[in-house]
Amino acid sequence: MSGEGDLDRFKNLDFMKMDRRTFLKAVGALGASLFLQTYRGDIVRALEFAETRIVWLHGGECTGCSISLLNGGEPDVLQAFSRLNLRLAYHEVLLGQQGIYVDGKMEGTSELNSEILFEEVIAEKGYILVAEGAIANGPKGTGKYCFLGGKSYKDIFRRTAENAAFIVAVGQCATNGGVNSADSEIRDLMDFRGVAFTMEDRDRGILTEYGLEKPVININGCPPHPDWMLLTLAAVVLGKIKVPDDLPYVLDEWLRPKIFFPPDHVIHDNCPRRGYYDKGEFDTVVSGPKCLWKLGCKAPYTHADCAIRRWNGYHSLCPQSGSPCISCVSPGFPESSRPFFQEIEDAGIVGTSIDTVAKVAIGASLLAVGAHAVRRIAIKEKPEEKGKQPEEKEKKSEEKPEKEEVMPEEKPEEKSETAKKDQGDE
Ligand code: SF4
Numbered sequence: 001m002s003g004e005g006d007l008d009r010f011k012n013l014d015f016m017k018m019d020r021r022t023f024l025k026a027v028g029a030l031g032a033s034l035f036l037q038t039y040r041g042d043i044v045r046a047l048e049f050a051e052t053r054i055v056w057l058h059g060g061e062c063t064g065c066s067i068s069l070l071n072g073g074e075p076d077v078l079q080a081f082s083r084l085n086l087r088l089a090y091h092e093v094l095l096g097q098q099g100i101y102v103d104g105k106m107e108g109t110s111e112l113n114s115e116i117l118f119e120e121v122i123a124e125k126g127y128i129l130v131a132e133g134a135i136a137n138g139p140k141g142t143g144k145y146c147f148l149g150g151k152s153y154k155d156i157f158r159r160t161a162e163n164a165a166f167i168v169a170v171g172q173c174a175t176n177g178g179v180n181s182a183d184s185e186i187r188d189l190m191d192f193r194g195v196a197f198t199m200e201d202r203d204r205g206i207l208t209e210y211g212l213e214k215p216v217i218n219i220n221g222c223p224p225h226p227d228w229m230l231l232t233l234a235a236v237v238l239g240k241i242k243v244p245d246d247l248p249y250v251l252d253e254w255l256r257p258k259i260f261f262p263p264d265h266v267i268h269d270n271c272p273r274r275g276y277y278d279k280g281e282f283d284t285v286v287s288g289p290k291c292l293w294k295l296g297c298k299a300p301y302t303h304a305d306c307a308i309r310r311w312n313g314y315h316s317l318c319p320q321s322g323s324p325c326i327s328c329v330s331p332g333f334p335e336s337s338r339p340f341f342q343e344i345e346d347a348g349i350v351g352t353s354i355d356t357v358a359k360v361a362i363g364a365s366l367l368a369v370g371a372h373a374v375r376r377i378a379i380k381e382k383p384e385e386k387g388k389q390p391e392e393k394e395k396k397s398e399e400k401p402e403k404e405e406v407m408p409e410e411k412p413e414e415k416s417e418t419a420k421k422d423q424g425d426e
């Protein structure tokens with residue numbers, strides 16, 4: 001989301017003629033509510049004959065992503081889906097019809113029986129599969145640690161994924177395993193997987209286990225912001241992001257839309273407590289007004305637009321309401337953020353060296369990280385460095401710039417057209 005000037009500019013554009021780049025800027029600037037209100041008429045025209053079916057599955061998770069979507073408010077999910085001509089063909093939590101018995105027997109019509117409905121829907125093929133929740137692969141690859149209606153979720157997910165046009169994985173569990181894949185005594189036994197990744201490991205995504213290649217968009221977060229989910233769906237159903245062709249240009253290396261998880265922006269940049277950070281004024285107990293860095297805030301290396309878009313009706317975000325950011329959108333979450341409420345330079349990250357922290361928690365965008373945080377991490381004292389003067393350590397850290405790998409924003413052939421269009425707009 002941007003300033004007033006941008007809002008006015010985007011409100012007056014012709015939706016039908018928007019290219020992908022302008023569309024993405026518009027959704028980033030306006031948010032779901034304003035975007036759908038502003039372009040309501042245009043969207044209806046664009047979708048006159050098209051209906052997109054969504055099959056929304058739930059695996060190992062808390063249903064928080066669906067709750068977040070339902071908390072979206074304006075528009076609510078029904079308004080948004082109706083405006084986007086999305087048909088929620090199957091959603092285990094929101095569907096009303098769940099296995100009705102008549103005279104002691106299961107009623108055999110899809111209106112009344114979710115299992116029959118599910119089989120009919122996936123037989124039609126070509127829907128968008130929205131995956132919420134991790135997929136249990138254990139024990140020993142059987143998937144038996146997560147059963148739904150007498151079937152393993154691993155099998156349900158595979159069959160649904162095979163017939164999907166593409167997959168949108170929502171929430172940390174589906175994208176990277178989330179809390180299911182956190183360190184524990186039963187982690188390896190349960191063997192929960194994300195769709196395309198398990199934590200940072202692409203080779204352990206469940207699609208790799210199946211040997212199935214499908215385009216995947218990851219909407220990280222625990223839970224994700226309703227805008228991230230709704231506007232990503234809007235972008236693909238309106239044809240502004242073509243799947244799979246456009247994905248390498250609009251997603252980051254973790255398959256997250258760069259418009260919501262900007263490689264060159266961290267939450268700390270726009271935190272309302274930032275002034276305190278810059279003055280070096282930190283809270284050391286909760287409920288104070290100052291910077292939360294010493295209480296473990298991870299926002300200085302977290303790439304998401306939480307501080308610009310804000311949550312709960314665009315009003316607040318975690319550090320604003322008093323909770324340190326726990327970097328719930330990072331691919332290694334929760335492991336890469338633990339311990340949650342301890343300053344990183346004091347605590348390190350459980351089970352990792354500081355070099356691993358840089359790779360895991362900060363990802364491939366170190367150059368884009370708030371300079372203060374990078375410096376703090378980079379100059380973390382190594383045993384052999386103890387005793388050196390502070391300026392010597394600082395100098396050493398600056399001699400070793402980290403490399404940044406960011407996907408190109410646009411296809412090469414589109415750059416000149418977009419540039420021309422931007423000049424025209426101005
Ligand atoms: S460290 Fe956290 S609380 Fe402090 S300014 Fe940055 S984002 Fe805000």
Ligand code: SF4
Pocket residue numbers: 221222267299302304306317318319324325326327328329
């Ligand atoms: S501020 Fe941090 S913890 Fe809160 S939603 Fe954003 S990424 Fe997650």
